[in-house]
Amino acid sequence: MAQTKMKKAVLYNENIKTVLEILSENPEGISGQAISEKLKVSRSAISKMVKNLEKLGYKFEVSKKKYKLIERPDIPFPWEIGEGGKDIIFFKEVDNTQEKAKELALKGKISPGTWVIAERQRSGKGRMGRRWESPEGNFYGSVFLKPDLPLKETVKISLIGGLAVWRTIKSYEITKSVKIKWPNDIFVISENSAKKLAGVLAESFGESEKIEFTICGIGVNINNSPLEIAICLKELVGEKYNLLTDFTRRFINTFKQTYEEFLKGKWLELKTEIEINMWRGKVKVMQGEKEFTGVCVGINPDGSMVLQRQDGGYENIFYGDTTIITSIPKSE
Numbered sequence: 001m002a003q004t005k006m007k008k009a010v011l012y013n014e015n016i017k018t019v020l021e022i023l024s025e026n027p028e029g030i031s032g033q034a035i036s037e038k039l040k041v042s043r044s045a046i047s048k049m050v051k052n053l054e055k056l057g058y059k060f061e062v063s064k065k066k067y068k069l070i071e072r073p074d075i076p077f078p079w080e081i082g083e084g085g086k087d088i089i090f091f092k093e094v095d096n097t098q099e100k101a102k103e104l105a106l107k108g109k110i111s112p113g114t115w116v117i118a119e120r121q122r123s124g125k126g127r128m129g130r131r132w133e134s135p136e137g138n139f140y141g142s143v144f145l146k147p148d149l150p151l152k153e154t155v156k157i158s159l160i161g162g163l164a165v166w167r168t169i170k171s172y173e174i175t176k177s178v179k180i181k182w183p184n185d186i187f188v189i190s191e192n193s194a195k196k197l198a199g200v201l202a203e204s205f206g207e208s209e210k211i212e213f214t215i216c217g218i219g220v221n222i223n224n225s226p227l228e229i230a231i232c233l234k235e236l237v238g239e240k241y242n243l244l245t246d247f248t249r250r251f252i253n254t255f256k257q258t259y260e261e262f263l264k265g266k267w268l269e270l271k272t273e274i275e276i277n278m279w280r281g282k283v284k285v286m287q288g289e290k291e292f293t294g295v296c297v298g299i300n301p302d303g304s305m306v307l308q309r310q311d312g313g314y315e316n317i318f319y320g321d322t323t324i325i326t327s328i329p330k331s332e
């Protein structure tokens with residue numbers, strides 16, 4: 001991945017990854033000398049690395065010249081993510097990862113497939129100009145892509161992002177009903193409520209009809225549900241060690257695999273998987289002042305939604321704000 005130096009960015013670092021691995025393999029502690037020999041770097045380089053890790057929230061016990069790793073923070077630093085970490089640029093705080101990724105892409109500082117991930121966002125962006133609440137503890141990431149698609153088919157990227165989130169959530173073997181809502185959300189549905197777990201914001205840029213590049217932003221509630229109508233992964237899986245880091249590790253690799261399937265021409269198979277796992281119930285779609293109510297029955301090959309109206313006719317929905325209609329009692 002083409003990455004140049006960036007202010008305040010935390011990048012993948014093979015030495016840090018190895019030091020942490022060595023420390024985990026030696027829960028009773030290991031001397032700085034032994035680590036430096038394994039890594040073939042000086043002891044002072046090890047001591048500097050440990051100090052930097054302490055600043056990032058890692059906790060060590062240092063005694064008799066031995067280093068013992070006591071605690072890893074639940075922060076998805078690139079070296080915690082495995083192979084996929086090489087594609088991550090991490091920031092503690094940004095306005096939002098969408099704008100940061102766009103800025104870096106336009107300056108040629110990142111290559112396609114690169115993720116910008118932040119621990120928190122000052123002004124997270126949702127769809128339709130809404131705000132995306134972004135406290136610490138949840139996943140906020142935007143990936144820079146160059147899909148070979150017409151601009152109006154950006155919805156396919158949104159759906160692929162949603163499918164990758166859905167596949168990742170399902171890997172936790174959740175018993176509740178988790179559904180993709182066309183075109184961009186993941187909801188947890190029960191008999192009388194629909195709670196939002198994740199949202200996707202795919203923004204494409206290009207001068208002609210063709211996409212020049214897309215920034216696909218994904219927000220997933222992991223430890224916090226910032227709004228009444230939201231739910232977080234922790235509520236579904238219970239207490240789990242370093243859940244945000246664990247989710248990020250699974251998700252980055254799942255997204256890569258899902259997007260590669262798309263690049264290999266498997267859109268129709270992916271579309272079928274989305275259709276099987278999407279909310280196929282009653283929805284209301286707002287297109288400005290225009291309102292459509294009906295049942296979402298599927299997705300067209302171009303990514304648009306097939307809506308069956310109350311009169312039995314069909315409508316193809318290319319854009320809009322979709323709300324799930326469940327039998328929610330008025331008091332909720």
Ligand code: BTN
Pocket residue numbers: 096097098121123124125126127128130132139140141142184185198199200201217218219220
């Ligand atoms: C929505 O459901 O309205 C889409 C929400 C998308 C939120 C993500 S969080 C990472 C990226 N940065 C942002 O500011 N927005 C997207």
